[in-house]
Amino acid sequence: MLRNLNPEQLAAVTLPAVPALILAGAGSGKTRVLTTRIAWLLQTGQVGPGGVLAVTFTNKAAKEMLTRLSSMLPVAVRGMWIGTFHGLCNRFLRAHWKLAGLAQGFQILDSSDQLSAVKRVIKGMNLDEERFVPKQVTWFIAGRKEEGERPKDVDVRDEQTRKLVEIYQTYQDQCEREGVVDFGELMLRTYELLRDNDPLREHYRRRFSHVLVDEFQDTNKLQYAWLKMFAPPGGVGQSVIAVGDDDQSIYAFRGARVGNMADFEREYRVPAVIKLEQNYRSYGHILDAANGLISRNTHRLGKVLRTDAGAGEPVRVFESTSDYAEAQWLLEEAQALHRAGTPRSEIALLYRSNAQSRVLESALFNAGLPYRVYGGLRFFERAEVKHALAYMRLLENPHDDTSFLRVVNFPARGIGARSIELLQDAARTSGRSLAQSVGAVPGKAGANLQAFVALVDGLRAATQGLTLRLIIEQVLAKTGLVDFYKTDKEGQDRIENLEELVNAAESFVTQEGFGKDAVGLPVDEHGPDATAAAAPDADTGEIMSPLAAFLTHASLEAGDNQAKTGQDAIQLMTVHSAKGLEFDAVFITGIEEGLFPHEQSLSDADGVEEERRLMYVAITRARKRLYLSFSQTRMLHGQTRYNVKSRFFDEIPADTLKWITPRQQAFGSGYAREYQQAWQRGSGLGGIVGAGRVDAPAFAQPAAPAFVAAAAGQAAGFRVGQTVFHTKFGEGVISTLEGRGADARAQVTFGRHGSKWLALAIAKLTPVD
DNA sequence: AGCACGCTATTTTTT
DNA sequence: ATAGCGTGCT
Numbered sequence: 001m002l003r004n005l006n007p008e009q010l011a012a013v014t015l016p017a018v019p020a021l022i023l024a025g026a027g028s029g030k031t032r033v034l035t036t037r038i039a040w041l042l043q044t045g046q047v048g049p050g051g052v053l054a055v056t057f058t059n060k061a062a063k064e065m066l067t068r069l070s071s072m073l074p075v076a077v078r079g080m081w082i083g084t085f086h087g088l089c090n091r092f093l094r095a096h097w098k099l100a101g102l103a104q105g106f107q108i109l110d111s112s113d114q115l116s117a118v119k120r121v122i123k124g125m126n127l128d129e130e131r132f133v134p135k136q137v138t139w140f141i142a143g144r145k146e147e148g149e150r151p152k153d154v155d156v157r158d159e160q161t162r163k164l165v166e167i168y169q170t171y172q173d174q175c176e177r178e179g180v181v182d183f184g185e186l187m188l189r190t191y192e193l194l195r196d197n198d199p200l201r202e203h204y205r206r207r208f209s210h211v212l213v214d215e216f217q218d219t220n221k222l223q224y225a226w227l228k229m230f231a232p233p234g235g236v237g238q239s240v241i242a243v244g245d246d247d248q249s250i251y252a253f254r255g256a257r258v259g260n261m262a263d264f265e266r267e268y269r270v271p272a273v274i275k276l277e278q279n280y281r282s283y284g285h286i287l288d289a290a291n292g293l294i295s296r297n298t299h300r301l302g303k304v305l306r307t308d309a310g311a312g313e314p315v316r317v318f319e320s321t322s323d324y325a326e327a328q329w330l331l332e333e334a335q336a337l338h339r340a341g342t343p344r345s346e347i348a349l350l351y352r353s354n355a356q357s358r359v360l361e362s363a364l365f366n367a368g369l370p371y372r373v374y375g376g377l378r379f380f381e382r383a384e385v386k387h388a389l390a391y392m393r394l395l396e397n398p399h400d401d402t403s404f405l406r407v408v409n410f411p412a413r414g415i416g417a418r419s420i421e422l423l424q425d426a427a428r429t430s431g432r433s434l435a436q437s438v439g440a441v442p443g444k445a446g447a448n449l450q451a452f453v454a455l456v457d458g459l460r461a462a463t464q465g466l467t468l469r470l471i472i473e474q475v476l477a478k479t480g481l482v483d484f485y486k487t488d489k490e491g492q493d494r495i496e497n498l499e500e501l502v503n504a505a506e507s508f509v510t511q512e513g514f515g516k517d518a519v520g521l522p523v524d525e526h527g528p529d530a531t532a533a534a535a536p537d538a539d540t541g542e543i544m545s546p547l548a549a550f551l552t553h554a555s556l557e558a559g560d561n562q563a564k565t566g567q568d569a570i571q572l573m574t575v576h577s578a579k580g581l582e583f584d585a586v587f588i589t590g591i592e593e594g595l596f597p598h599e600q601s602l603s604d605a606d607g608v609e610e611e612r613r614l615m616y617v618a619i620t621r622a623r624k625r626l627y628l629s630f631s632q633t634r635m636l637h638g639q640t641r642y643n644v645k646s647r648f649f650d651e652i653p654a655d656t657l658k659w660i661t662p663r664q665q666a667f668g669s670g671y672a673r674e675y676q677q678a679w680q681r682g683s684g685l686g687g688i689v690g691a692g693r694v695d696a697p698a699f700a701q702p703a704a705p706a707f708v709a710a711a712a713g714q715a716a717g718f719r720v721g722q723t724v725f726h727t728k729f730g731e732g733v734i735s736t737l738e739g740r741g742a743d744a745r746a747q748v749t750f751g752r753h754g755s756k757w758l759a760l761a762i763a764k765l766t767p768v769d
Numbered sequence: 770a771g772c773a774c775g776c777t778a779t780t781t782t783t784t
Numbered sequence: 785a786t787a788g789c790g791t792g793c794t
Contacts, residue, residue, distance in 0.1 A: 058783065086784045110784080129790095183784045218783095253781060353780050358785085375782090409770095416770070556784065576781045598780050614781080637779065638785040 001039060001072065012274045013037045017046075017209070017239035019268035021216075021261065024243050025305045026290075026620035027281030027582065031061070034212060034243060035068040038080075041210055042073060049079035053208040053230060056084055057215050059557045061580070065214075081208070085223055087556055089186040093193075094544065099200065100193045103179030105548050107393055107400060108555035112381065114138055114182045117402050121171045124428060131160075132167065141168050145184030146255040148191065148222045178401050178433065187222050194229035204230055209238055216244030216264065220255040224263070233268045240268060246301045247294050250576060250614050252606070261301060279305040279620075281582055283312020285656045286626050290619040292653035297609045305620075314658035315619075315626045319645065323356075323590070323634040327363035330587050330629060334570055335369070337585050337625070344370060344568040346584035350575050350618050352596040355636065356589065357572055364570065368765075374573035379559030384485065384494040385501055389554055391475045395460045396548050398453075399433035408434075408452055411484040415452065419445035455479065468505045468546045476502075504559075508550050575618040586622035588615075591630045592643035615648050628657075718746060724765040 005013060009029055012022050013036045024030035038054060041047045056062045062083045069077050081088055090108070093100050109117060118141065119134045144154055151169040156162045175181060181189065194201045211231040213219070219227075231240040242264050249258040265273060279287055287305045294300070318333075320326040334347050349360055349371075357373060364371040379385060387410060390403035398404075409415040419441050426440035427433060435456070438449040459478055463471040476482045476498055485491030485498070544552075571583065590596060596615065601607030619626060630645045649657075718724070722734045724746075732750035746765070 084784065089784095108784090111782095186784080251782075254783080355779070355785095412770070414770090558784080574781065595780095600780065610781095635785075 001036060001043065005033075005036070006278050008274055008276050008278065009033050009036075012241075012276065013040055015239070015241065015274075017237070019233070019239070019264075019270050020241045021265050021268075021270045021273045022241060022243045022276065023273055023301055023303050024245055024276045025279060025303055026245065026248060026617070027279045028276035028305070029278075029280055030214075030243060030245075030276065031064060031068065033276065034214060035065055035072065037212070037241070038065075038069060038210075039072040047210050049077065050207060051209040052080040052082070052212075053088075053210070054080070054082045054212040055088060055214065055227075056082075057218055058580075059084055059087070061214060062087065084556075085226070086183055086186050089190040090552060090556060092190050093181075093186065096193060096200070099197060100189050102181065102189065103397075105179070105396060105544065107180050107397060107548075107551055108186065109175075109180050109182045109402065110381070110555050110558065111138070111183070112386075113180075113402050113555075114142075116405070117174065117180075117182075118167070118171055120401070120405070120424075121167055121174055124424070125167065125170060127163070127167070132163065137164065137167055140164050141171060142182070142184050143255065144168060145182075145188045146220045146222050148188060148225055150188075174401075177431075178399055179397055180400060180402065184222075187226060191222060191226045191229060194226075201229060205232070205235060205238065211238065211240045213240075213242045214244075216242040217246050217249035217258050217261055218244070218251050218256045219260050220257055221260075224257070224260045245303075247297070247303065247613055248579065248617050250579065250610060250617060252610055273301070275303055277303055277305055279307045281623055282307060282620060283309050283624060285311050285314050286619060286622050289315050289626070289652045289656040290616050292656070293612060293619065293648060293651050294616045296651050297612055299609075313625055315628060315652070315656050317649070317657050317659045317661070318627065318629040319659070319661040320629065320631045321633065323359045323631045324363070326589060326629050326631045327359050330360075330589065330627065331363050331367055331369065333627065334585075334587070342584050344570045345372075347587070348571040348573065348578060348581070348583040348585070348621065349587045349589060350573060350578050350621070351589050352575060352598060352614070354574060356595075359635070360572060360589070364572075370567050370569040372569040372571055374571065374577045379497070379500070379504070380554045381558050382494075382497055384481070384497055388472065388475060388481060388498060388501055389551065391456070391459070391479050391481075392472065392547060393551055394435075394456045395463065395471070395475070396545070396551060398435040398456065398460075401427070401434045404434045407479070408449070411480045413452060414448045415445055419449065423449060468509050468550055469502060471547055472502050472505050505550055508553060509546060575614050578621050579617050582621055582623055584623050585625040585627070586618070587627040587629065588618045589629050590634065591615075591628050591646040591648060592634070593646055594641070594643060595634070596646055596648070612648065612651075718765070718767070722767060724748060724767055 002010060002013065009032070012020070012033045015037070022030075022033070024033070034054070038052055041052070042049065054065060056065065066077055066082055069080075069082075081091070083091070093102060093106070097104050097106065115134055115138050118138045119129075122129060122132050122134060122137065144150075151165045151172065154161065154165045154168070156165055175185070194204065208230055211227070213227060227240070231238045242261070244261055246258050246261050249256060252258070264270065282290075284307055287307055291304050318326070318329055320329055330349065334344075334349075337347055338344055351357060351360070354375060361371065361373065380389070387407055390406040393400050393403040394407070405420070408420065422441045422445075423434055423437055427437040430437060430440075435453050438446065438453050440446075441449055455478070459474060462478075463474050466474070482495060482498060485494045488494070575588070588596075593599075594602075597608050597611035601611045628649070630643070630649075632643060634641050634643055718734055718737060720734050720737055723731060724734060725731050732748040734746050735749050736747035748765070
């Protein structure tokens with residue numbers, strides 16, 4: 001188990017029970033160290049499974065840890081507390097819901113649920129949505145909770161804040177009434193209960209002798225305070241290990257405090273920081289570029305990555321005249337890599353902001369190359385899935401007004417905005433839930449409301465004791481959801497997603513660890529024992545219904561962030577979402593002043609330092625090849641911007657870089673001239689100058705004729721009426737053929753996607769026999 | 770109740 | 785450019 005560890009890794013794995021801070025560089029085998037440490041502790045009998053608490057940020061990281069652990073150890077990982085901050089809080093609060101003052105079987109609001117709950121509060125308080133923008137209010141509330149502040153704790157200095165606090169309080173009351181908690185509440189409740197309940201806190205402190213926190217640089221104030229509840233500085237008989245990389249701290253905007261690392265070192269009196277600087281991922285030039293860049297940051301804990309892998313290829317830099325040309329270039333380069341043997345899935349196109357993906361997507365799309373975009377809606381966030389879940393939540397808890405409002409008139413059943421308003425008024429004055437107040441609405445609408453409640457009540461009765469699968473199938477059929485989408489012209493995909501929901505439930509039920517590690521059912525929580533007579537919950541050990549457990553799972557784990565897998569596809573994502581991933585070849589695009597570093601980060605030095613760390617993260621994703629590109633012009637917000645190359649190019653050691661821009665392209669194009677003129681006018685280098693001429697044809701949207709590149713291509717071999725196969729659209733029939741050679745294009749009618757114009761030189765069309 | 774038009778915002782995101 | 789959202793109209 002300990003073989004093949006380098007000296008630093010070995011030291012980290014076999015640390016004695018002292019507080020430790022492990023500075024784990026990118027690609028230094030961090031996860032391996034964490035899991036090996038736990039395995040080693042267990043195997044040497046220093047701790048039993050029940051004594052381990054390991055926290056991560058993402059479900060993915062938690063899962064990976066569990067998977068690796070169970071492959072290293074024969075024993076089940078059952079008793080260990082390994083999970084995300086929120087997952088573990090959930091587990092804790094399910095066991096101690098009564099002490100925490102929560103409803104039994106409380107449900108969890110995801111951020112969109114939270115947003116609609118906040119909207120409801122603002123409307124109910126008759127406040128102006130212009131002055132109290134729901135999104136910002138939500139952000140305020142989440143922000144306060146992350147700082148550990150209840151409404152009474154907020155520092156009120158102006159009228160606006162006073163009102164915001166009032167909204168916060170009202171929102172809180174509403175959540176209480178409806179038996180729901182948001183993500184911040186999971187953390188804060190857990191923290192408060194441990195803080196205020198001495199026996200309970202002592203119980204958990206005694207129980208967890210080994211506490212490990214992953215990605216410590218991403219923790220916020222509350223999470224650090226939370227950690228101290230489980231394992232305080234100077235705690236006796238406890239080992240606390242924080243693992244992190246200050247150079248990869250890229251989430252300050254959502255409350256992460258890199259400073260927690262330095263604070264941890266000081267407050268826990270960490271005797272020696274262990275640095276994992278041996279990198280097992282990238283070639284030398286790539287690491288040199290990363291090291292050189294990040295050395296420009298101040299206040300670092302200090303770390304230099306090294307490798308035995310050799311220098312490898314230099315980092316290639318490409319300057320283009322337009323975002324369009326940039327896309328075209330990297331597409332060709334990616335094709336070349338692919339032809340040379342790199343799988344497409346090992347090629348990543350990274351960008352600073354999502355808006356940049358469009359131009360890349362269009363280019364890939366028109367060229368017929370398979371690609372996959374990360375980000376966007378996750379499975380459990382899809383509207384139709386949320387609708388189905390809302391019905392299921394109402395089965396569990398009829399007083400969940402958020403869910404009630406979501407589906408009361410979906411599918412439409414003659415309940416309009418006016419009657420809902422009446423209903424809400426009635427509920428507000430009586431302090432009851434919407435479902436309890438339907439009697440207060442007169443007339444036809446009132447009858448419709450009562451019918452809706454009867455529908456849900458009937459479903460609840462009819463699904464009592466059924467398997468999860470049957471419950472969902474009943475919900476989908478009896479609520480009319482499936483019927484609704486059947487008549488909808490775009491409904492086919494949605495029906496498929498609903499079927500997928502049934503599958504998700506099915507695999508959730510059969511999955512190993514259902515309701516226990518995965519969901520956080522209180523299995524081994526007996527609370528404090530006799531020593532803490534005041535603390536134990538009578539309900540401890542109670543089994544959640546599969547339905548409730550599945551709903552929790554759906555909120556806590558929104559599902560895959562990536563589009564459907566299947567074929568070998570080029571990966572597109574923001575630099576943020578690339579964190580933690582690695583690829584053979586990485587293209588970082590749009591490295592321009594104003595974009596990367598982003599203009600909104602330029603106002604303060606901290607902002608630029610975070611952008612630099614972001615660039616550092618991006619660079620260190622690459623194993624073998626790294627490409628950096630920027631463009632003189634870029635279409636953004638409907639206007640052409642004239643950009644200059646990022647300052648980061650001057651901060652990366654020049655001898656790691658190889659500029660590969662063809663001379664005439666960089667300096668000879670019409671664009672470059674225009675750009676220089678703009679520069680001479682002094683009218684906004686790096687800013688908006690005005691709409692420029694586009695030297696390449698405008699992008700074809702997927703439905704419009706495909707752009708024909710001037711590249712050489714083979715158009716022959718197709719005829720009208722022929723059936724062809726396209727990687728993206730599937731099978732189709734050629735209805736028109738136009739042009740010859742490189743300009744040849746075909747109109748193809750696809751079953752699912754309708755009629756498309758495709759450039760034969762670019763699109764991959766294969767004849768079907 | 771549903772659609773159309775017009776307004777606005779537009780870094781990064783997990784749970 | 786454009787997507788998402790709210791208002792107002794039919």
